[in-house]
Structure formats: C-alpha cells, structure tokens
Amino acid sequence: MSDNGIRRWWDDGWSQSDAIGTVRIVDSWLVDEGRVRGFSRHAERFAKACSRFAGPGTDRFLRAVAESLPARGRWFPRVELVETGSRTRLRLWLRPAPPPTTTxxxxxxxxxxxxxxxxxxxxxxxxxxxxxxxxxxxxxxxxxxxxxxxxxxxxxxxxxxxxxxxxxxxxxxxxxxxxxxxxxxxxxxxxxxxxxxxxxxxxxxxxxxxxxxxxxxxxxxxxxxxxxxxxxxxxxxxxxxxxxxxxxxxxxxxxxxxxxx
Structure with a gap:
C-alpha cells in the first residue's frame, strides 16, 4: 500500500499509485471490523457503471479489493475508474472512515x-x-x-x-x-x-x-x-x-x- 492509501490495479495484481488522472466513476462503502453492508450490490453498481465507459473488467479487481479490506477498525474505501491520458485504470483508495453522525x-x-x-x-x-x-x-x-x-x-x-x-x-x-x-x-x-x-x-x-x-x-x-x-x-x-x-x-x-x- 502506498503512503497515501492509493493502489492501482494491473492484470496481475496491485502496484503503487498516486492521485493523478481524471476520476470518472467511484463507489464506496463502510468497513467496520471487516464487515460491509451490501458489498455485492456496490460491486455490481460499479461494474455496470464501468461498462458504460468501456473500462477494464472489474471482477478480479473487486475480488482483490474485498481481499484487501482491513479486518480491524472503521474504513471508508473508494474504488475508482480513472482516465490517465488515453487509458482507463482501476484504482483503490483506502481511507479511514470519518466519525459517524446521527442527523x-x-x-x-x-x-x-x-x-x-x-x-x-x-x-x-x-x-x-x-x-x-x-x-x-x-x-x-x-x-x-x-x-x-x-x-x-x-x-x-x-x-x-x-x-x-x-x-x-x-x-x-x-x-x-x-x-x-x-x-x-x-x-x-x-x-x-x-x-x-x-x-x-x-x-x-x-x-x-x-x-x-x-x-x-x-x-x-x-x-x-x-x-x-x-x-x-x-x-x-x-x-x-x-x-x-x-x-x-x-x-x-x-x-x-x-x-x-
């Protein structure tokens, strides 16, 4: 994981990344002690959106994202489809979850x-x-x-x-x-x-x-x-x-x- 919490997905796995590029599609969810509500629904929504832009396939990426989610603490990861020049890339940004609010x-x-x-x-x-x-x-x-x-x-x-x-x-x-x-x-x-x-x-x-x-x-x-x-x-x-x-x-x-x- 890079110092800024961002990793880029290649066909054979992860590499370090930075925040450059134009973000086109995102999805995010709460991870609380390794548990997520409706992960498959988020994955489906993200994959469907990526297909509108002829982006790379998301199945292996999203499974690797699931494998990468921390088992402890509260996190708010974001998956992204990013345009860098003439290419699109998939990216994971692992972020600590902000404090919850009730209203x-x-x-x-x-x-x-x-x-x-x-x-x-x-x-x-x-x-x-x-x-x-x-x-x-x-x-x-x-x-x-x-x-x-x-x-x-x-x-x-x-x-x-x-x-x-x-x-x-x-x-x-x-x-x-x-x-x-x-x-x-x-x-x-x-x-x-x-x-x-x-x-x-x-x-x-x-x-x-x-x-x-x-x-x-x-x-x-x-x-x-x-x-x-x-x-x-x-x-x-x-x-x-x-x-x-x-x-x-x-x-x-x-x-x-x-x-x-």
Missing amino acids: VRLWDSGPDRRSLPMVKGFDLDHLAALRAAAIAAGADEALLLSAEGHVLEGSATSILWWRGDTLCGPPPGAGLLPGITRALLGELTGRPVLSESANPAELAGVPVWAVNALHGIRPVAGGLGRFRDEDAELAAQWQSRLEALASVPYRSREGDSSDAS
Whole structure:
C-alpha cells in the first residue's frame, strides 16, 4: 500500500499509485471490523457503471479489493475508474472512515444540474461544490430537486420518508442514483420503497431520512420534513436492523469464495 492509501490495479495484481488522472466513476462503502453492508450490490453498481465507459473488467479487481479490506477498525474505501491520458485504470483508495453522525441538515440547491445522475462519480466535482455551498449556508448537505421541484436526493445520500408505516422515496430512473442503502431498507421492510413524487412543501409534516453507505440512516433535522424525538428513536431502531446486515465480503478470510452480503 502506498503512503497515501492509493493502489492501482494491473492484470496481475496491485502496484503503487498516486492521485493523478481524471476520476470518472467511484463507489464506496463502510468497513467496520471487516464487515460491509451490501458489498455485492456496490460491486455490481460499479461494474455496470464501468461498462458504460468501456473500462477494464472489474471482477478480479473487486475480488482483490474485498481481499484487501482491513479486518480491524472503521474504513471508508473508494474504488475508482480513472482516465490517465488515453487509458482507463482501476484504482483503490483506502481511507479511514470519518466519525459517524446521527442527523443531517439539508440546503436547497435548486434544480439538479448533474450530467449523469445514475453514475456515481461522474459529477463528483459538481457535487463537492454543492456540499461546500451547503456547509457555508450552515447545513450539512445539498438537496437536489427535479426541474418540476420534486425531491430527488442529497448530494451524497438517498432521501426517503415515511407515510404512516410505508417507506417512500422518489421514483427510480435516469435522474436518480441507484441507492444501495435504499434497496437494503426496502428488503428490511418486506416491500420495495413506494415511489412518490413530492415537493418539499408536501413533506413538511412527515419524518424524512437521508441514507447512505457511510452513515446508514440519519433523520433530516433541518431543511426538509419534520424532526421530533420519536423520529430519532425510530431511525435508531432501523439503524440497528440495517447494521445487522453487514458481513465479510466473499468470506475469503475463512476460505469460502461465496459472497455473503
């Protein structure tokens, strides 16, 4: 591993790398004591995105990534498809996980201006600028809206809300990143997340969640929806159920080549 935690993948294994090149696609997940939620889903999303750019095959790379995940501590690795000159390379950046947070405040950034919302990483610089603007405005993350004013997602999260005992979210499609945590929560509830187009005013009286691989579930405490003590308690209960889904990818350390996530 290089000093900056970045390694480049060649056909026969790893080599040291640096941060040069243009990042086109990324994916990332939380590793907590060697365990990951939905690793196979992250791998599938990354592979599908890479295929759009005629990038190198990802199967051996992602299995090697799984083998490289630390068995101790909290980490937030990022896999990347990077353009360097006329070639594309696969790269792993092993990063310590930032401290977890339990709530999030959203800042309305207006209509979504991403070029390719379904591909994680393609609009990385744009989303980073939006997050910086949100922090400058006293929030944590930018809220993205459709041209019609409907809630889409956060700059680094999927947005979900409760209608009674039904978990709802924006309709999936070309304008929405396929959220891994959203899909896992749908499985936990026993039914898919109900698709609903809603503007911020229509969510004023309901509990809203911002969910992602790093933090899991965070109730929205400002900028969208409502926030009450019972909403935080509900989120904490579901967070425990979500965390119980974590497993060791491929179980390679125990000699089992199957994907246990």
